[in-house]
Amino acid sequence: MTITAFPLAWPLHKPRTDHWRIERSAFDRKRSLASARDLLVNEIKLLRGTDLIVSSNIPLRLDGLPRSGYAAPRDAGVAICFKRDKQDMAFACDRWDRVEDNIYAIAKTIDALRGVARWGTGDMLKAAFTGFTALPPPIVAGMARPWWEVLGVPQDAGRQAIDAAWRRLSSQHHPDKGGTAERMAEINTARDAALKERT
Structure with a gap:
């Protein structure tokens, strides 16, 4: 899967919620991002999931989590x-209007799916997960251009040139340096697509 942890990369076939439908959740408003994140990580472990990537517009810790x-x-x-x-x-x-509430909602959804197995209908668990498998790479704003145009390199550029272009563009367009999350997502997706072709 091609997905970046920061900024947010959204799955292609999952429609976004209309902005007027986003609302405050009925979840505990005292829930912190850290507690929601830790609950999600624990749910993935209990599900025997691996290689977790949490993608949002929250900068990352050294371990790659928000x-x-x-x-x-x-x-x-x-x-x-x-x-x-x-x-x-x-x-x-x-x-929901808070990152922590959206993380919590995903964690509780996974907990409910794990419940299918706990309640003795484990054969249904595989069927339940079918809808969440094999999603195409996420779509990000402006990724209508080929990767070599986004990175400003020739189509036959080697790995070194791709990495150098990504570093240069990242230093210019990172949200912490005045850029936008959308542009940074386009640059990251372009780099991932380029490196995938080179492997």
Whole structure:
């Protein structure tokens, strides 16, 4: 799967929630980003999932998970991907106005799906997960151009040139340096597509 943890990369076939439908959740408003993140990580472990990526507009800790203590982003959507039984899984939620509530909603959804197995109908678990497998790469704003145009390199550019172009563009367009999350997502997706072709 091609997905970036930061900024948010949204699955192609999952429609976004209309902005007027996004609302405050009925979840505990005292829930922190850290507690929601830790609950999600635990749910993935209990499901025997691996290679978890949590994608949002929250900057990352060194372990690649969203860092707590950051100001709430305008787009509070969250997408996750992980592997289960060697299959790629993806979940996404942008129904709520806080990142932590969207993470919590995904964690509780996974808990409910695990309940299918706990309640003795484990054969239904595989069927339930079918809808979450094999999603195409996420779509990001402006990724209508080929990767070599986004990175400003020739189509036959080697790995070194691709990495150099990505570093240069990242230093110019990262949200922490005045760029936008959308442009940074386009640059990251272009790099991933380029490197995938080179392997």
